[in-house]
Amino acid sequence: MRKNPIVQRETLGAAVLQVRSGRATSRTTLAKALGISPSTTGLYVDHLIAEKYLNESGLNQGPMGRPRRILSTQAEAGWFAGLEFNAQRIQAVGVDFSGSLKMTVELPLPADVMAEQVIKSILTCVAKLAETMQGPLLSVGLGVPGLVDAQAGIGLYYAFIPDWNQVPVVDEIGSKLKVPVILQNNLRAIALAERWFGLGHGLNDYVILGPRSGFGIAMVQDGRVVEGSHHAAGEVGRWPWPLMGGAGEGKELHHALSAPATWRRLAGVDGLAKLPEDVRAGLAAFSDSTGPEWEAVCADYARVIGLLHMIIDTGVFILHGPLTMLGERFCQSITDAACAQMPALREGGLKVVPSTLGDNAGALGAASLAMEAWSPA
Known part of the structure; x- marks a missing residue:
């Protein structure tokens, strides 16, 4: 193995990560994933087996060549x-x-x-x-x-x-x-x-929409999470609101599109009205809603997401938080409204979906x- 202990640790950690993710299931596929020689990979695998981080068992017979032993992680490590x-x-x-x-x-x-x-x-x-x-x-x-x-x-x-x-x-x-x-x-x-457990598995470009207590996004581009030079990438909730059409009197986007604000708008109550004890359940009650309140909320989300898509051109927007209770219909309404507002998006592959992951x-x-x-x- 390489002599530099820092490089050794990083390579050992990378090897475990490749096996855990399922991208490497044998010594051969692991060597390709790590970009190192099979003989060196074998030394790393032997070390990880000896330390009880990896298992090597069974035979995986491919369409050609010799059977390969299967690598897996030790769950109890x-x-x-x-x-x-x-x-x-x-x-x-x-x-x-x-x-x-x-x-x-x-x-x-x-x-x-x-x-x-x-x-x-x-x-x-x-x-x-x-x-x-x-x-x-x-x-x-x-x-x-x-x-x-x-x-x-x-x-x-x-x-x-x-x-x-x-x-x-x-x-x-x-x-x-x-x-x-x-x-x-x-x-x-x-x-x-989302990369490990949800809809982002296998995707290199996607955006998390997070209307919760506030409103923010997280961007994954070329497989990497974007942080920004000042740790503030994705803080769209601090945008002045409204985005178009006059002064916002000090209001920011999260005042209009956070989960509590969205519930109040759909319920037709003012910004100081008491929230339900369970905001998720409260929003679920509007999943089949129609009318001007629904259309106004969808139009505002469409404006934000449409503008973001023109900048980022991501593969998919994944909605998280209490607003997932509004379901796929809400996401489709946003998409339709965005394409109506900005015709260029009709050929731009805009896609908004609710996450399949829950509160955790x-x-x-x-x-x-x-x-x-x-x-x-």
Whole structure:
């Protein structure tokens, strides 16, 4: 094997990732995926088998040539925790070494939650996961709302938690758990969840639409999540609103298109009206809606998504959050309205679909983040 220990660790981690994803099922396919010689690949595989990270068993007979032994990951080698939060709750999942979801935990947060309590609640969720998961905790992924500096491990700003400003999340969590902690914006974490568990599997270009407490997007281009030079790629919720037709009096896009704002608009109530206890269920009640409120909401979403598509030209927009309860009809209405507003989109391949993942998509994405970043010690 190569002598540089950093290169060795990275290559070992990459080998596990290729096997876990199913892109490599034998030593031969793994060598091709890693771009290294079969003999060197064999040394890495032998090491990972000896350390009980990989299995090699059975025979896979292809149409030609000799049978090949099948590589797979050892599910019990350890586990990854994935956690994602917003101002209302924390979602946590435990995923085994093979990438299978084994446990979920949800913890509500009080209305006046502050940063310190969020950190303590994250640790509580990990402890609850550990009661059931097998093997050692290997790494923790965190999906954090708002602006984040993933490299520095800092939550920069989140409008819905008053003191969430320059929070050293990785240091706070890592110092307690004694394992690597990987941080990312929660919508970008969801983009990884789609790659591993959802509609983004096998796609190189797609966009996550995230109308939740606020409104943001996450972009995957050429297989890579886009962060931006100032960690703010996708913060479209801060666009001035309306986008066309006069002054917005200080309002921003999330004031009109977040999940709570959308429910109020469909319900025909003012912006201060009390929300239902379950916003998802409240939105589901409008899935067969018609009339001017429905048309106005679809037209506004169409304007935003149509303009984004003209800039990004992505393969598909994947809708996440409570608005998925409006179903495929909502997504098709957005597409139709966008093409009516902007005829150039009719030949542009605009496609909007609801995610098949549920409320724990952000936590699954955070676990995916931990899996992708892991390498053996």
